[in-house]
Each structure stands twice: as structure tokens, then as C-alpha cells.
Amino acid sequence: MAVREMAPKANGEACGVCGGRTYVIERRGDQAQARICACSEHCSVCGGRGHVLVEREGEFSQKMGPRRYEVMETCTCTKLRTRIARFDALGLPASAAHANFENYRSYEEAQDRGRSVAMQFAYQYVQGGSSKGYIISGPVGTGKTHLLAATLAHLALELGVRGRYVEISLLYATIRRGFQEGKSGGEIIGPLSEVEVLAIDELGKGRGSPFEMETLDELIARRYNAGRTTLFATNYSLEPERRAMRSAAPSGYRTTDDSRSAAREAELLRERVGERIYSRLCELCTFVEFPKETPDRRRPRQEMNAPMHHAAGNGRPQGR
Structure with a gap:
């Protein structure tokens, strides 16, 4: 997120709460929300x-x-106040409340490129124009949601752009609940079709049922036909075709786990969403794919904070 010129306090120093941005972003429940800083x-x-x-x-x-x-x-x-209201309407998850381009950590050159693509999109975005979106593919925990959130936050707070964030499986669940309340899927999809910039996370996730495929196709088709910009993140490969299966061990033996792992590695977004949607993604988005070896950023934090195991019976910590 772009940092504005520091807003001085009465003694000439910048506000120590907002850092001069005049707003503060917080976690409220399961969503990220903003408020005007007390200094402003x-x-x-x-x-x-x-x-x-x-x-x-x-x-x-x-x-x-x-x-x-x-x-x-x-x-x-x-x-x-208008821009803060538009940030609050994004629906960003609380876990991404403080995501910005400055605090994004990369471990691979591809992640640097992903950050550059997202930043270029955000900083060069022209309201009312036709901007090409992006889609980032990579393993879990590699910062894809972080980049989506940083992009939407910059657009809302710095430019006043109307945007929305949706996690695709939660959208499916929301529509199903709407059916029970007498709502149609179109009533829920309609507002998402009309926002200026929409970010769809976890693209390809789900059971691939006819209901899910029709919902996704309708949403993307509406935005495609209206010339609106859409951003995506997915755990599935963007490769157009399957690679040849890696050869098994010299003995030819392959365990069940080996087969399952190979199948997961071979899963392509193209197969998850179908040819029609994949074709439109090729036109709508810049493709960025992180290598499957890209480390999960969450695991080091968890492993560092893992509780110490105790030896059975004596309650003492085991040797380090």
C-alpha cells in the first residue's frame, strides 16, 4: 500500500498510531476493517x-x-471516509488485514515477479479504464492471498475503487444458504458482477459439481462481457497441458501414496474449471506461477512456536 506523507502532530512529529496515513486497519471478527485515526x-x-x-x-x-x-x-x-467505507466493503479476511506490498516476503524469483505484477497493476490502475487482471498459482502458504489483499487495499484506500474479495468455496456456501432463504444465485452473484475489481481466491477449489461450475461460469461470463477486471489466486497449475508422468523407481514399484501425490501434482486449473473459463482467463489475466517447491510461509512460524515435548512420566523437557 502506498504510504502517504506523514501527517504531523502538534509537536511536529508524525502520528505514532497511523504513521501518517490518517487511517488504521484492524481485525474485527473474521474481517479486516479500517477506521479514521484519532489524529485525523x-x-x-x-x-x-x-x-x-x-x-x-x-x-x-x-x-x-x-x-x-x-x-x-x-x-x-x-x-x-468514502475510501474507508470502500475498504470495509471489500470483505478481506482478518488474516490479511495488514497485508501490503512492503511486508510481502518472497523466497523465490517467481514470488518477486508475482509481487511486481500485483504492484504494477495496483499502482498503474486507471479507474473506469480496461485493465488486464492477473492470476497467481502456487502451493498453499506462499502469499497469494496476501497479494490479492494488498492490491485491493491499495485500490480502495488510495484510489477509492469499489472492489470485493471472495473465497470461491465460501461463495458457493453463501449461495446454497440463499436458496434456503428463497434467494436465487443471480441475486448473490449480481453485486459481484458489478464491482469494478473482483478478487477470486482459491479458484478451482470444490467438488466440481454442475452447480459450482455453472455458478463460476456465470460470474466470470458476466464480468468478461462487461469488460470488468478480475484477479485470481489458485493452488492449481496454470500449465496448459499435463506433463509426462515422472518415471517410477527402477523397480517399477509405486506405492499408493506415490500415485496420489503424482495425481495431485498433475492437477491443472484448466481441468478444474473447464476449457471455456480457462480460455477467458488467458485473455483476461497475466499468468504468474510459483514453483511447487516454494516453501509454506506459515510452517516456519508454527514450527518455531511449537510447544516443547515432555518425556513420559517425569514431566521434564527432553534434551534439545
Whole structure:
């Protein structure tokens, strides 16, 4: 997320809470939410009115020449509240509340490229224009959701763009619950079809049922036909074709676990979503794929914080 010029406090120092951004992002329940920082709650520009008089100069006729006049404009504090409301409407998970481009950690060159693609998209985005999205593929825990969240947060807070984040399996669950309440799938998909930028996480996840495939196809088709930008993250390979299966051990023996592992490695997004959707992804998105060896960023933290095992019977920690 772009860092704005530090907002000075009364003593000339930058606010130690928001770092000069004038807003604070927090976890509230299972979602990320933002609020105006205490240092900016009272606007010194408009005095809380939400608008300001600005003097302009224009020439309405050659005979009269340049004339100065005043117009009413929206104050920056009102724009800030609007952008915070749009951040809150994103639906970002609480786990990604503080995701930005600066704190993204990469272990592979492909991850650096993923960060660059996401940053370039966010920083060069033009509202109302036609921007090509991106899709990031990689193993779990490699920062794909982090980059989606960082992109949407920048667009909402710095540009005021209307966006949404959805995790695909949760969307399917929401639509199923809607059926029980008498709602149609279109009523739920409709708002997602209309937001300026939509991020779909976990693309390809699910059972691949006719209901799931029809829902996904309708959502992407609506956005595709309207020329709206969509971002994606997936755990499935973006390769267009399966690679040849790696040869088994010299003995030719392959365990059941070996076969299951090989099948998982060979799963392609193209096969999970079908030819029609995959073809549209090729047109709509820049492809970025992390190697399957990319380490899970969550595991080192868990392993470092793992509780120490105790020897049975004596309650003492085992040797280190």
C-alpha cells in the first residue's frame, strides 16, 4: 500500500498510531476493517462540514476576460471516509488485514515477479479504464492471498475503487444458504458482477459439481462481457497441458501414496474449471506461477512456536 506523507502532530512529529496515513486497519471478527485515526478525526480544513470553498479562475468570454469565482468541493476528510467505507466493503479476511506490498516476503524469483505484477497493476490502475487482471498459482502458504489483499487495499484506500474479495468455496456456501432463504444465485452473484475489481481466491477449489461450475461460469461470463477486471489466486497449475508422468523407481514399484501425490501434482486449473473459463482467463489475466517447491510461509512460524515435548512420566523437557 502506498504510504502517504506523514501527517504531523502538534509537536511536529508524525502520528505514532497511523504513521501518517490518517487511517488504521484492524481485525474485527473474521474481517479486516479500517477506521479514521484519532489524529485525523477533527478536520482542520473544513471544520467538520465535509466540504470547502475553493477559488478558481476561468475565462467565460473574451470580452470579460479571466474571472475569479468560488466553487464548493468535497473536503479530503469526506474522501477519506468514502475510501474507508470502500475498504470495509471489500470483505478481506482478518488474516490479511495488514497485508501490503512492503511486508510481502518472497523466497523465490517467481514470488518477486508475482509481487511486481500485483504492484504494477495496483499502482498503474486507471479507474473506469480496461485493465488486464492477473492470476497467481502456487502451493498453499506462499502469499497469494496476501497479494490479492494488498492490491485491493491499495485500490480502495488510495484510489477509492469499489472492489470485493471472495473465497470461491465460501461463495458457493453463501449461495446454497440463499436458496434456503428463497434467494436465487443471480441475486448473490449480481453485486459481484458489478464491482469494478473482483478478487477470486482459491479458484478451482470444490467438488466440481454442475452447480459450482455453472455458478463460476456465470460470474466470470458476466464480468468478461462487461469488460470488468478480475484477479485470481489458485493452488492449481496454470500449465496448459499435463506433463509426462515422472518415471517410477527402477523397480517399477509405486506405492499408493506415490500415485496420489503424482495425481495431485498433475492437477491443472484448466481441468478444474473447464476449457471455456480457462480460455477467458488467458485473455483476461497475466499468468504468474510459483514453483511447487516454494516453501509454506506459515510452517516456519508454527514450527518455531511449537510447544516443547515432555518425556513420559517425569514431566521434564527432553534434551534439545
